[in-house]
Amino acid sequence: MAKVVVLGAGVSGHTCASFLKKKLGKHHEVVVVTPNSYYQWIPSNIWVGVGQMSIDEVRFELKKVYDRWGIVFKQARALEIHPEGDASTGKGYVTIEYTAGDNSGVRENVEYDYLVNATGPKLNFEATEGLGPDKNSYSVCTYSHAAHAWEHLQENIKKMQAGQKQRFLIGTGHAMATCQGAAFEYILNIAHEISKRGLSKMAQITWISNEYEVGDFGMGGAFIKRGGYITPTKVFTESILAEYGINWIRRAGVYKVEDGKAYYETLDGEDKVQEFDFAMLIPSFSGVGMTAFDREGNDITDTLFAPNKFMKVDADYAQKPFEEWSADDWPSTYQNPTYNNIYAVGIAFAPPHAISKPMTSVTGRPIFPTPPRTGMPSGVMGKITALNIAERIHGATEHRHKASMSRMGAACIVSGGFGSFDGLGASMTVFPVVPDWDKYPEWGRDMKYSVGEAGLAGHWLKVLLHYLFFHKAKGYPFWWLIPE
Amino acid sequence: MGKYRIKAYFDEAYPPVPEKSTLFWRKFVPWQLIRFIILNVKMIRIVVGGHS
Ligand SMILES: Cc1cc2nc3c(=O)[nH]c(=O)nc-3n(C[C@H](O)[C@H](O)[C@H](O)COP(=O)(O)OP(=O)(O)OC[C@H]3O[C@@H](n4cnc5c(N)ncnc54)[C@H](O)[C@@H]3O)c2cc1C
Numbered sequence: 001m002a003k004v005v006v007l008g009a010g011v012s013g014h015t016c017a018s019f020l021k022k023k024l025g026k027h028h029e030v031v032v033v034t035p036n037s038y039y040q041w042i043p044s045n046i047w048v049g050v051g052q053m054s055i056d057e058v059r060f061e062l063k064k065v066y067d068r069w070g071i072v073f074k075q076a077r078a079l080e081i082h083p084e085g086d087a088s089t090g091k092g093y094v095t096i097e098y099t100a101g102d103n104s105g106v107r108e109n110v111e112y113d114y115l116v117n118a119t120g121p122k123l124n125f126e127a128t129e130g131l132g133p134d135k136n137s138y139s140v141c142t143y144s145h146a147a148h149a150w151e152h153l154q155e156n157i158k159k160m161q162a163g164q165k166q167r168f169l170i171g172t173g174h175a176m177a178t179c180q181g182a183a184f185e186y187i188l189n190i191a192h193e194i195s196k197r198g199l200s201k202m203a204q205i206t207w208i209s210n211e212y213e214v215g216d217f218g219m220g221g222a223f224i225k226r227g228g229y230i231t232p233t234k235v236f237t238e239s240i241l242a243e244y245g246i247n248w249i250r251r252a253g254v255y256k257v258e259d260g261k262a263y264y265e266t267l268d269g270e271d272k273v274q275e276f277d278f279a280m281l282i283p284s285f286s287g288v289g290m291t292a293f294d295r296e297g298n299d300i301t302d303t304l305f306a307p308n309k310f311m312k313v314d315a316d317y318a319q320k321p322f323e324e325w326s327a328d329d330w331p332s333t334y335q336n337p338t339y340n341n342i343y344a345v346g347i348a349f350a351p352p353h354a355i356s357k358p359m360t361s362v363t364g365r366p367i368f369p370t371p372p373r374t375g376m377p378s379g380v381m382g383k384i385t386a387l388n389i390a391e392r393i394h395g396a397t398e399h400r401h402k403a404s405m406s407r408m409g410a411a412c413i414v415s416g417g418f419g420s421f422d423g424l425g426a427s428m429t430v431f432p433v434v435p436d437w438d439k440y441p442e443w444g445r446d447m448k449y450s451v452g453e454a455g456l457a458g459h460w461l462k463v464l465l466h467y468l469f470f471h472k473a474k475g476y477p478f479w480w481l482i483p484e
Numbered sequence: 485m486g487k488y489r490i491k492a493y494f495d496e497a498y499p500p501v502p503e504k505s506t507l508f509w510r511k512f513v514p515w516q517l518i519r520f521i522i523l524n525v526k527m528i529r530i531v532v533g534g535h536s
Contacts, residue, residue: 238499247496376531409530424510427523431530449530454502455510457519461527483531 002028002393005094005112007078009034009062011042011375012346013118014473015382015484021069022480023390031072031110035099037061039473040143043375044466046182048146049280050153050189052418055143065475074110075100078119078288081304082109083339084295092341114389117311117344118382121285121373124174128283130257131173137257137279140186141179149280153190156278160194160202166277169262171208173281175253175367178218180209181374181412183282184237188416188426191244196417200245207241207248208262208274208281210367212359214238214250217412218369219355222430223443224452230443233428236452240426244416249274251359253367254281269362285370287311287348303338311344312336315352325353327406327436333399334385343385346378351405355434374410377403377433379484406434409449413462425458427451 004024006017009032020030038059047053066073080095093111098104123141125132133139138149156166170187172180187207194203207214215221215237222233241248249264252272256263262274262281287309291301305311313336316329329352336342344350351371359368384401391400409431417423429451435444443450472482491497502510509515 235499238495239501242496242499242501247494380531411527411530421511421513429523429526429530449526451523451526453519453523455519456513456516457523460516460520461523483528 002113003031003111004028004114004116004389005031005033005110006116006118007033007094008118008120008346008348009036009039010118010120010346010378012120012348012378012382013116014039015379016116016118016345016386017071018069018475019383019386019480020390021071023386024393026070028393029072031074031112032062032066033074033076033078033094033096033110034062035075035077037063037075037100039065041466041469041473042141043182043462045140045143045146046185046189046415047418048143049140049149049186050193050418051150055147058143060470060474065473069475074098074108076108078290079107081115081290081292081342083292083304083342086293086295086297092339113341114392115342116385116389117290117342117348118346119288119290120347122288122309123283124286125283128174128254128257131254131281131283135257136259137173137262137281139283140182140280141282153278157194157197157199159277160199161197163202165202165204167275168203168205169208169274169276169279169281170205171281172210172369173254173257173262174284175210175255175265175365176370177210177282177284178370178372179282179285180211180217180369181372181414183209183280185414185416186280187246188240188244188414188424189418191246192417192424195244205244205246206274206276207246208252208254208264209248209250210253210369211250212267212356212368214241214248216356216369218372219430219433220357220435220444222428222445222450223447224428224450225447226452230447231452233452236428240416240454251367253361253365255365257281265361265363265365265367267359267361267367285347285373287350304336304342306350308350310350311342311348312338313344313349315350317350317352320353322357327404327432327434327438329353330404330406330434332402332404332407333388334381335399343389345381345385347373349381371405372410372433374412374433376410376484377405377408380408383484404434406432406436408432413458413465415459415462417459420460421456423456423459424454425456425460425462426454427458427461
């Protein structure tokens with residue numbers, strides 16, 4: 001009997017565990033270690049953040065689903081990986097610490113034959129002074145952050161109703177933060193909620209971002225076919241912001257947030273301040289900070305993890321100038337190069353390099369978005385890793401299933417408002433996420449599948465995805481037929 | 485929405501803003517149903533084509 005341990009039950013970990021169990025059945029053990037008792041569908045947090053959904057509409061209890069599937073659930077946080085075991089065991093194990101119940105705080109060593117690290121990002125608020133929901137800005141990165149943001153947003157709405165002008169600042173709260181898509185969606189939803197209440201004149205809404213141009217989204221922007229032209233996403237995105245009466249600040253590296261003030265440096269080296277009454281600023285991401293030890297107890301964290309604490313996989317991590325980066329640098333099996341029974345999927349793997357061109361201000365501060373880590377590729381990585389591990393357990397020696405971000409597309413469906421007939425979606429699909437200039441020398445991507453359009457269709461799609469993914473994640477009938 | 489900033493020399497003055505007819509087609513349900521189907525097909529092809 002083989003034992004596969006999956007760390008994390010987000011988009012990639014939950015998908016991976018569900019396919020592992022489906023393929024391995026009762027004859028092998030699948031264990032999921034995750035600190036939260038709930039699965040959350042993170043994209044819908046945006047709607048929690050504007051009061052259109054409750055917390056319970058975007059989450060469900062994992063244990064019930066895992067009990068039904070026969071997956072062992074440990075509500076705990078993984079702390080250390082011991083890939084070679086130690087003096088008492090030759091088998092790899094993970095040290096975990098329970099986060100709930102009677103054994104909260106208790107540590108345990110969980111042995112594995114295969115380990116999948118799907119721990120997602122650490123929301124690194126500390127990297128920006130004064131940033132975060134416990135300090136001077138809000139976040140929508142978790143359902144509780146989003147609910148907290150909505151609580152306070154209502155106060156700003158009340159003030160506007162009482163005739164007081166309010167300034168809203170939404171975007172990235174660190175010079176190298178990513179996840180612009182989520183912030184973009186939130187700003188459109190805020191603008192929609194304000195306009196719905198007839199308060200547009202009372203609001204000054206500002207987008208702030210580390211992108212060189214708006215619409216970069218951490219993937220160096222994209223081109224789309226629109227109105228008889230090939231148009232950059234800069235134009236598409238600016239057009240939507242202008243339509244919603246939102247102004248924007250780009251090339252901005254926020255480095256400090258105080259009550260009502262965001263301090264930032266521009267690429268030109270100018271030091272500026274933007275005042276606000278409500279700010280939602282995305283933090284930078286890092287790996288969750290697990291450590292690793294060899295059989296003798298020596299620290300080998302640097303062997304398993306990159307300096308940003310994300311796990312090394314089958315990518316080309318050689319340092320190269322921007323012009324020499326290639327699509328083939330990106331990983332496709334997510335296997336750790338040192339320990340071949342360890343994999344890292346979703347946000348947990350270390351990308352080989354940025355996709356947006358790295359830029360540094362005249363004072364030396366890097367100001368550019370790191371690669372976006374969207375849900376669709378995360379789910380696909382989880383699935384193919386599950387299939388490869390299941391096949392290895394059944395005797396395969398090769399990885400038959402591959403998925404690289406330079407061969408995979410991403411769909412960014414941004415809702416702007418919630419109504420079925422007055423909501424609006426800005427839908428963007430790009431293929432592949434990482435441009436491949438050898439295969440698509442003209443535009444870096446396949447123009448057939450790189451689309452950008454606004455309309456109700458996108459909004460419906462976003463709502464449909466919410467329900468489809470819940471159906472899939474809860475393991476309801478024929479869940480495996482729903483694509484990642 | 486609908487109140488565009490058109491002051492020259494500001495970033496906000498240069499992007500295209502939608503005309504009335506564009507806004508109409510964006511909310512015209514029969515046309516959006518067709519776009520919905522097209523978007524779904526594109527997305528499914530992206531997902532299926534992205535891994536082996
Ligand atoms: C507000 C918002 C909106 C978004 N909207 C979209 C969208 O519209 N479309 C899209 O494609 N993507 C979207 N994304 C991105 C998408 O949510 C991520 O790509 C996806 O969640 C990544 O999946 P993951 O499994 O790698 O990480 P996560 O989903 O973050 O899961 C990580 C898991 O690991 C667990 N964990 C953390 N630390 C440990 C530890 N030490 N030990 C064990 N477990 C641990 C966590 O509790 C969690 O269960 C959005 C993101 C945000 C923040």
